[in-house]
Amino acid sequence: MDSTLRLDASFVDYVLVFVYFAVVLMIGFAARRRVSDSLDFFLSGRSLPAWITGLAFISANLGAVEIVGMSANGAQFGMATMHYFWIGAVPAMLFLGVVMMPFYYGSKVRSVPEFMRRRFGPGAHLVNALSFAVAQILIAGINLYLLASIVEALLGWPLWVSLILAAAIVLSYITLGGLSAAIYNEVLQFFVIVASLVPLTLLGLHRVGGIGGLADKVTAAGGEESLSSWPATNLTGFGSSFWSVVGIVFGLGFVLSFGYWTTNFVEVQRAMATSSMSAARSTPIIGSFPKMFVPFVVVIPGLIATVLVPEVMKAKAEGNADFDYNDSMLYMIRDVLPNGLLGVALAGLLAAFMAGMAANISAFNTVFSYDLWQTYVKKDRPDHYYLVVGRWATVGATVIAIGTAIIASGYTNLMDYLQTLFGFFNAPLFATFILGMFWKRMTSTAGWAGLVSGTLAAVAVAFLSKDAFGTASLGVLPLGGQGASFVAAGVAFGVDIIVSVVVSLVTAPKPVRELAGLVYSETPEEQRTDPEASSLPWYRSPTRMASISLAMVIALNLIFR
Amino acid sequence: MSHGMSQENGTAERPHKAGAFDVRNVIAGLIGFYGVVLVLVAIFGEEQSDKTGGVNANLWAGLAMLVFAASFALWSRLRPIVVDPGASVSGDDDGPPGH
Structure with a gap:
C-alpha cells in the first residue's frame, strides 16, 4: 500500500466510526440473551426471515475482496468486471436457491461438510471439512491483515494496534451472540456500505460530467475497450475473442461461480438460519436482487478513478504494470467525499472487512464443532458441551488469524x-x-x-x-x-x-x-418441497422470484454489453 | 439432530414483539443518526466543494438517510416481528400477526 495515501479524517468522521462499533457490540450483547442452545448459536435457531438472511448472504461476501478487488478490476479492465456479477454470481445464486437448497435444508444437515458425510461417508467428509476449516482460518487472517493495513495507511495507526483491536471486536460479537449477531451485523453493514458508496458514485459521476462525460473521457484516454463488457479479452488474457467468451461463460460463470456460491458454507450457512424451506430457498434469490446492482457502486467508481484520480490516470497513461489498482477505491474516497460522508465510508469499509472475517470464523466454528470435534473426537456429549467447544474454537481461530495476519504482512x-x-x-x-x-x-x-x-x-x-x-x-x-x-x-x-x-x-x-433426502431420485417429493409453498404470495415464492431475477440479469447483460 | 430443549430463555417466555432487537429498528437508528450528523455538518461545517464539484453532498446524503431511516422505522412499526420462543424451528415470523 502506498504510504502517502492518507485520508484527512476529522472529529466528526471518528464519531461516526465510533458509533458504528458501539452499535455492533450492542447487537452482540442483545443477541446473547437469546442464545440458549447450540443450534441457536450456530444456526440462529433456524428462525430468521428471508430478507435478513438474503442481505446477510451477499453481505458476507461484500468484504475486502469484493470492494477493493472489484473496484481495482473496474479500474484495470472496465465493464468486463461486470461478468463477475451478471455471468458469475447471480445465476449461481439462483441455481443454489432453486435446485440445491432443497437438499441442504430438507436433509436438516447443519453444515455443507455434514451433507458430504451423509452422502459419501468419512473419506470425502474429512477432505472437505479439513480443507474448509484450514482455508477459513487463513482467509480470516488475510481479511484481518487487509483491514489493519488500511487502518494503518489511512489513519496512521500502527499495524499491531489495529490488528488486535479489530480481532477483539470480531471475537466479542461472535462469542457473545453467535451467528445471529454476525448476521445482524452483516445486514447493518450492508446499509452503511450502500449509504457511502451510492453518494461516492453519484459525486464521482457528477465530477466527470455524468455518464456521457465518463464515456467521453475514458474514450479520450484511450480506454475505449473498458466501456464494453464483451469479449473481455483484456480480462481473460486470451488472444481469441471466441475462447475468451467460452472462458468467461464456462470457467468463470459455470465452474468458478457455481462452485463458490453453491458449496461455500460461509454463504450456505446464512440460508440454513431461516425458518422454513421456502425462506431458505428465497435467501440466495432475494440476495440476487441487490447483488446485481452492487457492481454499479463498486466497479463504476473504479472506472471513474481512471479519469478522475491523478495517480490512477498517470498509471493508465504510462501503462505502469506495477501500479497497485487495489488503492483505486481509497483514492476515490479521498478525492470525492467531504468530511462527514468520509466517516460513513470509513465505518462501512472497516465494517466490511470485519464482517468478512466474522463470516469466516462463524463458519469455521460450526464446521470445527460439528464436523470435526463431534464426529471424530468426542461423540455423544450433551448439547451444551458443543456450545462451549464452539466458543473456544472461535477464540482459537481468532488468535490463529492474528498470527496469519502477521505472516501475511511479511509475505503479501x-x-x-x-x-x-x-x-x-x-x-x-x-x-x-x-x-x-x-x-x-x-x-x-x-x-x-x-x-x-x-x-x-x-x-x-x-x-x-x-x-x-x-x-x-x-x-x-x-x-x-x-x-x-x-x-x-x-x-x-x-x-x-x-x-x-x-x-x-x-x-x-x-x-x-x-x-x-440426499439424492434427487430417492427423495420423496414432500421432503424437498415446502408444504405451505402453494399458499405463499408471489413475492415469497422462490421459483417466481428467481424467474424475475433471471429476467432482470439477462436484461442487464444485454443493456451493458 | 440433537436439538436440546431451551433451558434458559431469559425474560422471553411468551410471544412478544422484538422491539429494539428488531434489526430494522437498529438500522433505522444508526442510519437516522448518520443522517442527523450529516445534515448538521452540512449546516455548520465548511462545504469542501472542490471535492464534491459544488454539490452540498452531506446535506443531500443526510436528508436521504433520514427518509430511509423513517421508512424502516415505519415498516417495523406496521409489521412487527413477533418472537415466539416455543416455535423457533417451524414458525415463520416474518409476516404480520394473523397473516
Missing part, C-alpha cells in the same frame, strides 16, 4: 497464491455435489477420489501457467491473468467428473435406502 504475494489455491477447492467440490445429488450410483470412494484428483488437476494447471502462482509457475501453458484461473477451474471440474464416474463404475454403491 504468498497470501494471494493461497487464495488462488483455495479457489481450486470449490470447482471439484461443485462437480462432486452435483453428480452426487443427481446420480444415485455414485459411490463413497468416488466422492473423495474425485475431490482429490480434481483439486490436484487445478493445482497442476496453475503451476504450468505463466503466473497463477507467481514465479513458482513454469509458464509451459500460454495462460496468464484471470484466464489461467478460469482454465484451472474448468479442468478441475472435468477431471473430477471423469474420475468420479470411472471410480463409481468399479466400486460398490451405497444402499438406496440410505440416500433419501
Whole structure:
C-alpha cells in the first residue's frame, strides 16, 4: 500500500466510526440473551426471515475482496468486471436457491461438510471439512491483515494496534451472540456500505460530467475497450475473442461461480438460519436482487478513478504494470467525499472487512464443532458441551488469524497464491455435489477420489501457467491473468467428473435406502418441497422470484454489453 | 439432530414483539443518526466543494438517510416481528400477526 495515501479524517468522521462499533457490540450483547442452545448459536435457531438472511448472504461476501478487488478490476479492465456479477454470481445464486437448497435444508444437515458425510461417508467428509476449516482460518487472517493495513495507511495507526483491536471486536460479537449477531451485523453493514458508496458514485459521476462525460473521457484516454463488457479479452488474457467468451461463460460463470456460491458454507450457512424451506430457498434469490446492482457502486467508481484520480490516470497513461489498482477505491474516497460522508465510508469499509472475517470464523466454528470435534473426537456429549467447544474454537481461530495476519504482512504475494489455491477447492467440490445429488450410483470412494484428483488437476494447471502462482509457475501453458484461473477451474471440474464416474463404475454403491433426502431420485417429493409453498404470495415464492431475477440479469447483460 | 430443549430463555417466555432487537429498528437508528450528523455538518461545517464539484453532498446524503431511516422505522412499526420462543424451528415470523 502506498504510504502517502492518507485520508484527512476529522472529529466528526471518528464519531461516526465510533458509533458504528458501539452499535455492533450492542447487537452482540442483545443477541446473547437469546442464545440458549447450540443450534441457536450456530444456526440462529433456524428462525430468521428471508430478507435478513438474503442481505446477510451477499453481505458476507461484500468484504475486502469484493470492494477493493472489484473496484481495482473496474479500474484495470472496465465493464468486463461486470461478468463477475451478471455471468458469475447471480445465476449461481439462483441455481443454489432453486435446485440445491432443497437438499441442504430438507436433509436438516447443519453444515455443507455434514451433507458430504451423509452422502459419501468419512473419506470425502474429512477432505472437505479439513480443507474448509484450514482455508477459513487463513482467509480470516488475510481479511484481518487487509483491514489493519488500511487502518494503518489511512489513519496512521500502527499495524499491531489495529490488528488486535479489530480481532477483539470480531471475537466479542461472535462469542457473545453467535451467528445471529454476525448476521445482524452483516445486514447493518450492508446499509452503511450502500449509504457511502451510492453518494461516492453519484459525486464521482457528477465530477466527470455524468455518464456521457465518463464515456467521453475514458474514450479520450484511450480506454475505449473498458466501456464494453464483451469479449473481455483484456480480462481473460486470451488472444481469441471466441475462447475468451467460452472462458468467461464456462470457467468463470459455470465452474468458478457455481462452485463458490453453491458449496461455500460461509454463504450456505446464512440460508440454513431461516425458518422454513421456502425462506431458505428465497435467501440466495432475494440476495440476487441487490447483488446485481452492487457492481454499479463498486466497479463504476473504479472506472471513474481512471479519469478522475491523478495517480490512477498517470498509471493508465504510462501503462505502469506495477501500479497497485487495489488503492483505486481509497483514492476515490479521498478525492470525492467531504468530511462527514468520509466517516460513513470509513465505518462501512472497516465494517466490511470485519464482517468478512466474522463470516469466516462463524463458519469455521460450526464446521470445527460439528464436523470435526463431534464426529471424530468426542461423540455423544450433551448439547451444551458443543456450545462451549464452539466458543473456544472461535477464540482459537481468532488468535490463529492474528498470527496469519502477521505472516501475511511479511509475505503479501504468498497470501494471494493461497487464495488462488483455495479457489481450486470449490470447482471439484461443485462437480462432486452435483453428480452426487443427481446420480444415485455414485459411490463413497468416488466422492473423495474425485475431490482429490480434481483439486490436484487445478493445482497442476496453475503451476504450468505463466503466473497463477507467481514465479513458482513454469509458464509451459500460454495462460496468464484471470484466464489461467478460469482454465484451472474448468479442468478441475472435468477431471473430477471423469474420475468420479470411472471410480463409481468399479466400486460398490451405497444402499438406496440410505440416500433419501440426499439424492434427487430417492427423495420423496414432500421432503424437498415446502408444504405451505402453494399458499405463499408471489413475492415469497422462490421459483417466481428467481424467474424475475433471471429476467432482470439477462436484461442487464444485454443493456451493458 | 440433537436439538436440546431451551433451558434458559431469559425474560422471553411468551410471544412478544422484538422491539429494539428488531434489526430494522437498529438500522433505522444508526442510519437516522448518520443522517442527523450529516445534515448538521452540512449546516455548520465548511462545504469542501472542490471535492464534491459544488454539490452540498452531506446535506443531500443526510436528508436521504433520514427518509430511509423513517421508512424502516415505519415498516417495523406496521409489521412487527413477533418472537415466539416455543416455535423457533417451524414458525415463520416474518409476516404480520394473523397473516
